[in-house]
Amino acid sequence: MANSYDLIIIGAGPAGLAAGIYASRSKLNTLVIEKGVIGGQAATTEEMENYPGFYQGVTGPQLTEHMHEHAEHFGCKFVKDEVVDLDLAGYEKVIVTKNGRYTAKAVIIATGAEPRVLGVKGEKELKGKGVSYCATCDADFYEDLDVVVLGNGDAAIEEAIYLTRFAAKVSIIVIHDEGILDATKVIQERAFRNEKIEFIWNSTLEEIKGDGIVEAVAVKNIKTGEVTELETNGVFIFVGTVPKTEMLKGKVELDQRGYIPTSEIMETNVDGVYAVGDVRVKYLRQVVTAAADGAIAAVAAEKYLQEEENFKNEVLEKELATAVMFWSPFHQGSLDMVPMIEEFASRHSEKMDLVKIDTYRNQRIARRYDVQDIPAVLLFKGGEVVGRVAGDITPERLEKLATLA
């Protein structure tokens, strides 16, 4: 089928691009589906000073364009489309987009995050009319004009500094006491030195005003409750982000805030489905960690595909019955059992094969068949489990199992 792939990656931000590079380099037939601009949030910032190796500065769009070329170089395919629905439950995953339908054996979710909307009066009405969430996109309008920035984390302060290249004055509204910013020290110092930047402390944005275009903001001092009006031409809002996981509700486990919890190797609670980058529960949401997640997930997905393919070929689709032994070289009890089970299987080789699964390396298949203790022997026939022996494995119990083959 033309639309079926080994791996489909949803989202082409740094996390999805890095996954695409690793997956296509290891020869997985990989497709990246991106609804908007390649590069994701990283493509919306000119100020990228912390990606390893680029201390002299690289812009977000430059960096992500390199990642895009890199992925294409190894044969990764890209399609511009929006994923609207997914069916992830089976071995074959179905992905429905606005313009088509795709299937894949593994899926990496890299849908990232989007700017949090503040929810104040006038914000929605004046979006694109002076209210912006992206400095690079809109800075050019503000040459010699005044703008207000809301927020005080790294993104807010960096983007405010960027805006001083254009605007006459940049006023940053900060909720904390004078002198306190959430941004990293170096960034703070740079902002404090910048003559075009002015801080409004202990305050929040109460309302954005204007007739078809931003004219003023109402700023509220949270200490005194006083509201003052400030004339301005633009309002840039950087108050964090929210994950783009709406379409995943009920399909993949999400935390209360909508982020996807993952294991250390980026597995979600669904077999063959991984989550990477800003969309997952994690400590640091940056380009470098997004890229690292992507690399890990691609390698984990490749291993998953190989293991599932092997299990399918050697167990599920076999004519002959198969005894599957779950063991681990690190579990002495199961190690001791190996010779007896091998001898048992060879004695019945006319009616069964033996496959050994190391549960230290592959816990997924053990979990799927509810194998809690090792050693355990499960007998498969026609793709189904027809019998099992676990715990106290004796020659008698094994012989009984053989009668089911």
Place this chain on the structure above:
Amino acid sequence: MLELNKENFEAEVLSSKGLVLVDFWSPKCVPCMELLPHVEELEGKFEQVKFCKLNILENRRLAIGQKVMGLPTIIIYRDGEKIVELSKDFTHEDLEAKLNEVTA
């Protein structure tokens, strides 16, 4: 697509009879550059609409005069009056739907 600037904007858009589409763009705006080829394609489909584009880097005041402060923005005018305005998160499919509406 017709390139607009401060010399021709009044005549080609505000005093122009019929439907005029203006794509406000900038070479620095990545989503605008992605949209542009689609808009050019739509130009072939809707012959009754005059398709124009305005580079905001060179015509910033003109754009602000039209109350455009964010990119990408597309405005459709009828007899010089704004009848449709799309800004920020819209797709070329959304634009096509609007064009179908206004030309129906």
